[in-house]
Amino acid sequence: MMLYSTKLLPLVIAASLGLSACGGGGSTGSDSIEPPATGGSVTPTWVQGQFASDASLANQCSANQTGNTLTEKLWLRSWSDDTYLWYSEIIDRDPAPYSVAEYFDLLLTDELSDSGSRKDNFHFSMSTDEWNALNQSGASVGYGINFELTNGSQSAARKVTVTYNEPDSPASENNVTRGAVIVEIDGVSVQDANDSASIDILNAGLFPSQNGKQTTFTIRDLGAALDRTVTLTAQTIVSTPVQNTKTIQTTSGKVGYLQFNAHIATAERGLFDALTILSQAGVDDLVIDLRYNGGGLLAMASQLGYMIAGEEATAERTFEKTNFNDKYPNVNPVTNQSLSPMPFIDESLGFNTGLLAAGSPLPTLDLKRVYVLTTAGTCSASEALMNGLRGVDIEVIQIGGTTCGKPYGFYPTPNCETTYFTIQFKGVNDKGFGEYSDGFVPSTSPTLASEVQGCMLDDDLGHALGDTDERLLSAALYYRDNERCPTIATSTARSSAASEFVDEGFMLKDERNQTLWQNNRIITDIKGAL
Template identity: 30%
Template sequence: MNKYLLLVYFGATLFFTSCSKNDDTPVVIDKTPPTPEATDITVQNFMWQSMNAYYFWQADVPDLADNRFSNDDDYVKYLESEQDPGTFFYNLCNNHIEKVGEASAVDRFSFYTEDYKELTQSFSGISKSNGLEFGLSLYGNGDQVFGYVRYIVPNSNAATKDIKRGDIFTGVNGVPLNRDNYIDLLFGTNDTYTLNMGSISNTTISNSEKEVTLTKEEGLIENPVFLTKVIEVNGQKIGYLMYNSFTSEFDKKLNTAFDELKAAGITDLVLDLRYNPGGRVNSAVLLSSMIYGTYTDKPLLKARYNTKLQSQFKQEDLTSYFADTLDDNTPITTLNLNKVYVLATRSTASASELVMNGLDPYIDVVHIGTATTGKNEFSVTFVDDYDNGNVYDPEREDKINPKNSWAIQPLLGRNENADGFSDYTKGLFPDYELSEDLSNLGVLGSTDEPLLAKAISLITGSTAKKDFSVRVPVQLLTSSKMFTPVKDNMYMDFKNPIPLIKK
């Protein structure tokens, strides 16, 4: 075989984990990296290596075939054929949305970044942000865009300003927002901008004279355990938990929240994932265990990889079970529920959907809201660290090629639940459909907030006592979370890798 092609085989020492204690199966990539000559193809080389070995649709992309190149020169010429690494990456993907559009896309979620450090910090809940989390929608002639505030991150710049959930803005720095300019105005290079505020009267959006100036600051840490509350209604104790990202650094705080809910003696739980775009799979396993139970013999999910990898795994190595401890062996607090009420919307994705789908074979998952995103694939972060199989490991920062800061986050597989179901690319659909109402977003955690109120009415049986009509339903274009490095990613852990064996 050409020395530039990757041979993937098992029985050695690179462990591919599905986030359980018993699913470590070794993977070794055998390949001697080429030495770039006249043209710098360092980034392209590392991208091809990783995609050939791990990409979920590797068998469906001719340029990723193991026998694609007949000799070294063919391989190098191919890497040199596209000088832009970003374009090169999307060309390796299977009908990527960036190349073919949403209607024809197979791969909707693989992505790259030129700065792996920014990406990995985001996975830890650290970002450069002003703390304003918002949705964007269309109005008027269909090209006009307005934003609505979803929540404010505590201890952020926005937390010090006169702006709150439910507020509307229609422009930035005096320029009305539209389809063509909203990305540059809100997510461009300017760290400071002024929002031109507006209001909704009946179904009409109007401008106002109010302005709010915000500044993005480095190192903002967002605790995804946003709100934990015990609500008492007619003698019933209902737990409410708003959780906004699956972030491993806050698994202990999540467990503490369940400590509080259990100590309060709640009998029902409302889990608010309406703005949660996903994150770490193992955190999803932990949350599921906190809800249902620490049944380490019961499968929560089964991973399915590309054809080349899947046949090499034993079935038990593909399975992640409910957990009984955190990563540091702290015992998990579980509520042992047989029903959970989940608030979920189109902004609910990946690891959030995994929790809903994973729990479904075991307990009654009552979905209130709208259809979710439909992201059923997981990914892993790859960087230019050949001796570690190009898998990112925070303990190997000094081993990453200092001349290549790029990272890729390709889709590696899908997670099925215990019943083998993973086909929800169009989203998980609600049992009780209820869109957020822009004319009445309500206060998060309040018994009058419409989605929570609906859950409470179902729990208490008082379904006929409240009007749940929606006057101005959210028609989401996108949200602020989709312009962070993490976006709606669901990522797996790779553990215990060692340098690869070379021929």
């Protein structure tokens, strides 16, 4: 489920699947301390400004032994000092007063970006088992409802609206579809809840954590005069990241459309099939609906970029280059390999065994432009797709809202059954551009590099995704015919992707880290140094 608020800021990730721990060697020097190997008699201690190598502290785990709990925190400290993009801005605190989780939450910069927002909003952890399940299959507990929360902390104006559902889910089976407003949850009014007990009921209903949980929703379907009640049972939902592939026949040619919700492993086959269909149809243009795509596998964004642009535009060109902190100008601190840029990938990588064989050549559309539908939920690998295409002079027309602004990434790194995510690199395209931490902004008259030619428009929850009357898709088709925005387009003033929501009062928020993985940028080790 998606919840867009300052309490659930999307994350940017780079991952090396299968890494057992941080591969960096840690800080070295005459003032460093080295604890003994596991089983030694001396427990490592914290000394301000002195750091053991993270490798020497890794995977020494026991919740029942104080010394090893300290070792977990010291591993986090050394790993962060070694690989965190802004390591010099971390305050070196004594870990003793904090739990492992609390201490990790402190190992980040407190500095602000140029726009005055926090520089790092992308810091989290989850159990390693949970991460593996989510990343490989997109599986999570829920009802198959994806929704938008408006004014989450203001009870008088609070509103929860369904944005789309997953096929073959409790939501789709009960016809809970786009545009439906959730009025009550287990008898508690969404709009009127103003105490912690009521908010807890709403959050528990919106974000179930266990299979079998039953929740009663009162909903107002789009266009309905009366409410109806439906009881949904939570189950493990495997998302369908590629939906609604279609060809739209216009008087000036064929336009391909596809809804792409997440760069997860199962999307590789979905994208392969969708682009094959559109290629065979001979589409003249493409509209990619990324409005709810928080990111995922960076290599998949590279594959999609290749399938859009084709061989001639992408051969020997860079999709994205990663820059790490100043300790590692030429070497990846996690893989210990020399830094090399990610190319536009022209073949399947076999992300999900059995769905598409590794090495299969990818279909191409050979387009010179692409229309991208965006909101504040368009993040990370989705932004990398836009940036990578712009880097090789593919015209990107942006229709919708300002994206979330995540040019950063991490390698999910496991230690003691928990996987940690801390910003470790910044991505730039073939032209060396990556300055979009406040998001890509659609503009009729771009003046900044992060402003993209296009139309600023609000999401339209009154029409189905893929409906040619839906505001964003309709605007893309209009722009294609007229080289300008329709009159309903709003001003091009820059707006923060997160500023719409106020962090005060009683706030609906998803406390589960499992939803945060969706808004990320992931690097895989499937193809070596990619």
